[in-house]
Amino acid sequence: MKRVGGNFKGIMQKLVSAVIITHNRLDLLKKAIESVLMQSYGNIEIIVIDNYSNTDTVQYLAKIPNIIVKREKKFVNGNIARNHGVQLAKGDYVAFLDDDDEWKSNKIQEQVRVLEQCSNVGVVYTGMEKVYDHKFKNKEIISDYFSGNIENKVFTGMFATSSSLMIRKSLLNQFKFDEKLTHWQDYDLLVTLSAVTLFYAISDSLTVINVNTISNQRLSNQFEKWQKATKYFYSKHNDRIVKLxxxxxxxxxxxxxxxxxxxxxxxxxxxxxxxxxxxxxxxxxxxxxxxxxxxxxxxxxxxxxxxxxxxxxx
Structure with missing residues (x-):
């Protein structure tokens, strides 16, 4: 798609809901919230879904002014927590942020610019800077291959993660994260949305993704659960896959x-x-x-x- 540019003046009034999911990673959560507070775009509401964290996290969140906090009564699937965040969101646009990731200061501003200027675009995502085990950095400057109508090519690669996304709230009112999935949650939502709206890729690496390759407790490292989830994913989208x-x-x-x-x-x-x-x-x-x-x-x-x-x- 054609690169969006132009004057940013006049669209700052649109509210953006930043939905953060957290569970027992207080040091990382502080950095995630700070990255939202440091955004160049000012009209942002912060919604934190506390997925049954420990006392330290609860006490920290209680001290932060002007944020919305929902505490789960028990630990739940991450998609359930994200959907609860969407339910609370009052913004025209919703941006998701995992508690171990961060945003560059102009991330929200650039995504709002696109959605304001391209009414037929429903999903905007950014390039990523991946930090492996808090040590090695790799910037992923993305192309516009997964821009525009990606209804078919969406199946050919995973190009975005939840922390890099901004989605129109009107779409999330119709299509939610699949609460049966333990893996490929954000990818599954993108596959679903690709059938009903256009996508836009901002090539700059405006999202920082912290990748932990060591801990076996990290959900993304659990291979058997991943196999089960992918089997469900392919079955769910089979009607589209067979036509590829x-x-x-x-x-x-x-x-x-x-x-x-x-x-x-x-x-x-x-x-x-x-x-x-x-x-x-x-x-x-x-x-x-x-x-x-x-x-x-x-x-x-x-x-x-x-x-x-x-x-x-x-």
Whole structure:
């Protein structure tokens, strides 16, 4: 899509709801909230869904003025918490932020600019700066491949995460996060929305994503639950998937395999399983470079960290 620009004056009155989900990560939550308070766009309401956190988090949130806090009575699926945040949102636009992520200061301003100038766009997302284990940084400057009408190509790759999104509230009143899913929650919503609205990509890395590749407690690292969720995802969207062209179906399978390999990086005793997925990756990508990952100790995360460190030293 054509790059949006022009004067920002006159649209500051639109309210944006920033929905933050948190659970027992107080130090990170403080940084997330601070990144919202530091936004160049001023008309933002902060909604924090406290997903049954400990006492320290409760006490901290009680001291912050002018924010809306809803505490869950028990720990719930993250999608349930996000939907509760949407229910409380009064803004024209809703932006989501996980408690371990942050926004650059002009993130909201740039997204509002797009939605105000493009009435047929319902979802705006930004590029990301990924920080691996609080050490290695990698900026992902995205193209506009997933902009415009992406109803079919949406299945070929995961291009955004919840913290990079801004969505019109009118759409979220109709389409909610699927509360049955434990993984691919934001991706599933994007697939659903791609059938009813246009997307817009802001190439700049305005969202900071903190990636923890070490902790097995991190939900995104739990491979068996991920397998179950992806099976449900493909079944749910099967009516659209069967209509895809062969090229898109191949890329969809490659997207799945890449995600599987990333999640297997942190698991022990799965060498043969990784090899199986690697052979699939070679076949689907038509590149023998994937065989490098058969070397013991070489993982997707280590390669990303190496590339990030190399980029930082330039």
């Amino acid at each position: 062209c062969p090229a898109y179906k191949r890329l969809m399978k490659l997207n799945y395999v890449n995600d599987a390999l990333t999640r297997l990086d942190t698991k022990k005793g799965v060498y043969l399983k990784r090899v199986m997925y690697l052979f699939q990756r070679v076949y689907l990508s038509k590149s023998i470079k994937s065989f490098v990952y058969m070397i013991p100790g070489i993982t997707f995360d280590k390669m990303r960290k190496f590339k990030s460190a190399k980029n930082n030293n330039k």
